[in-house]
Amino acid sequence: MVLLPPPRGFIFESSTFLQPTIFKNDQVPLRKRLTASAATTANALRTTAPTSAALTTSIAETRTTITSTATITTSIPEIMLILVVTIMSTRASITTTTPSTKHTKRLPNLLKKKIGILLINTGTPKDLKYWTIYRYLQEFLHDRRVIELTRFLWCPILHFFILPFKPLKKQKTYGSIWNKVTDESPLRTIIKSQSKLLRERFDRRDDIIVDWAFRFGGPSIEEKVQALREQGCDRLISIPLFPHYSATTMASCQDQVFRALMKQRDQMSVHTITPYYTDKTFLSSIASSIQKSLQEHSSIHFDMLLFSYHGIPLSYEQKGDPYGSQCRKTTELIKETLRLDIPIGTCFQSRFGYSEWLKPYTDDLVVQQAKLGMKNILIVTPGFSTDCLETLEEIAIELKNDFLKHGGENLIFVPCLNDSREGIDVIATVALKALQSFT
Ligand SMILES: C=CC1=C(C)c2cc3[nH]c(cc4nc(cc5[nH]c(cc1n2)c(C)c5CCC(=O)O)C(CCC(=O)O)=C4C)c(C)c3C=C
Numbered sequence: 001m002v003l004l005p006p007p008r009g010f011i012f013e014s015s016t017f018l019q020p021t022i023f024k025n026d027q028v029p030l031r032k033r034l035t036a037s038a039a040t041t042a043n044a045l046r047t048t049a050p051t052s053a054a055l056t057t058s059i060a061e062t063r064t065t066i067t068s069t070a071t072i073t074t075s076i077p078e079i080m081l082i083l084v085v086t087i088m089s090t091r092a093s094i095t096t097t098t099p100s101t102k103h104t105k106r107l108p109n110l111l112k113k114k115i116g117i118l119l120i121n122t123g124t125p126k127d128l129k130y131w132t133i134y135r136y137l138q139e140f141l142h143d144r145r146v147i148e149l150t151r152f153l154w155c156p157i158l159h160f161f162i163l164p165f166k167p168l169k170k171q172k173t174y175g176s177i178w179n180k181v182t183d184e185s186p187l188r189t190i191i192k193s194q195s196k197l198l199r200e201r202f203d204r205r206d207d208i209i210v211d212w213a214f215r216f217g218g219p220s221i222e223e224k225v226q227a228l229r230e231q232g233c234d235r236l237i238s239i240p241l242f243p244h245y246s247a248t249t250m251a252s253c254q255d256q257v258f259r260a261l262m263k264q265r266d267q268m269s270v271h272t273i274t275p276y277y278t279d280k281t282f283l284s285s286i287a288s289s290i291q292k293s294l295q296e297h298s299s300i301h302f303d304m305l306l307f308s309y310h311g312i313p314l315s316y317e318q319k320g321d322p323y324g325s326q327c328r329k330t331t332e333l334i335k336e337t338l339r340l341d342i343p344i345g346t347c348f349q350s351r352f353g354y355s356e357w358l359k360p361y362t363d364d365l366v367v368q369q370a371k372l373g374m375k376n377i378l379i380v381t382p383g384f385s386t387d388c389l390e391t392l393e394e395i396a397i398e399l400k401n402d403f404l405k406h407g408g409e410n411l412i413f414v415p416c417l418n419d420s421r422e423g424i425d426v427i428a429t430v431a432l433k434a435l436q437s438f439t
């Protein structure tokens, strides 16, 4: 037995609207007969799985009632109007019944009421083919959160001057860090492991499902949100794996989560995280990763500890993106925890294009220090939860080569927290905080 709400067909409301014309001669029987046949239609809709045939018969009855009575009292255009309204209400009723009937199939799952935790990162190409990298970059660089330039200017630049050439360069750089065992980019290998290990932290909670998605390049946020829904999750915790807020990262991921929710009739409740750069677990985990590297390279006397964060265009900060300030604050907080007696600096890497980005630029600063005679630098990237092209290639390979070329001796890179115990501690802390909002 399918219980449907009484149909709110336009015909019933419109009879009031048309009343002054239709009942101008006090034609009460018409109102009565209309109400009676409307009730028949409503009945047909309320009973089990109303068929189109049942509906058509009852609607036809309503229509006949209207026409036969209305011809006496109303003009031809009015009759036409009533007919159109009746047909529209019939269609509306039929279309609304179809998804409801389908929906009942999913009800048993929904009743389990699970919580989905979705780990999200920016994304990475699936393989090293030219067109795969092309499409990945195309999707990335079409996001208005990432590139704010007017489309009129940006699209020709992107399609004529960037996309044809960039994939060739990226084939080489991704190739140099590619995980040959699993044949994938490190970002993909690590997020899979982060997701698995986080699930293990919740091994006593069979109401929690952990999964992961990429903003660009797939698996998409939309498919993963939908999959969680179909597994019975009525609540969603979205965790973009960035300690700091930037519209270019956090908001871009959350936008995509909300786009997925826009397609749900029975929408999941969603918790979106707050930036966790001031969280104690995060700060102490980064601090201990630095201490660990210092111990591993105890034979080196480091002249400087550099905190390098992914950059954003300066204009984004000027328009209100808090990312730069949050990064500078992170350095201060970790500095307080570490209490080292070597100079500590903040800089920004991975700039793209010719506009001004947050300064100082990591590559300029490191080369400048090498030229000034600095020999040993320890470099950490706390804005990245996971090692990727930007850390493994840009810092640990390219920047190191530049430093050595200009007279430096050791540029030691502190790995990201990744799927280490401390890394999962951080993600689990963020997830637990979010879980509290659902209890
Ligand atoms: C062009 C503008 C970009 C802004 C602004 C930006 C901000 C930003 N990005 C990350 C983290 C990552 N970025 C990654 C790749 C990547 N980023 C951009 C561009 C911008 N990012 C591009 C074009 C790419 C593609 C690859 C490349 O050209 O380098 C990645 C994934 C790297 C991988 O291994 O695949 C991450 C992670 C942050 C934190 C950030 C600002 C807060």
Ligand SMILES: [Fe+2]
Residues within 6 Å of the ligand: 310, 350
């Ligand atoms: Fe980026």
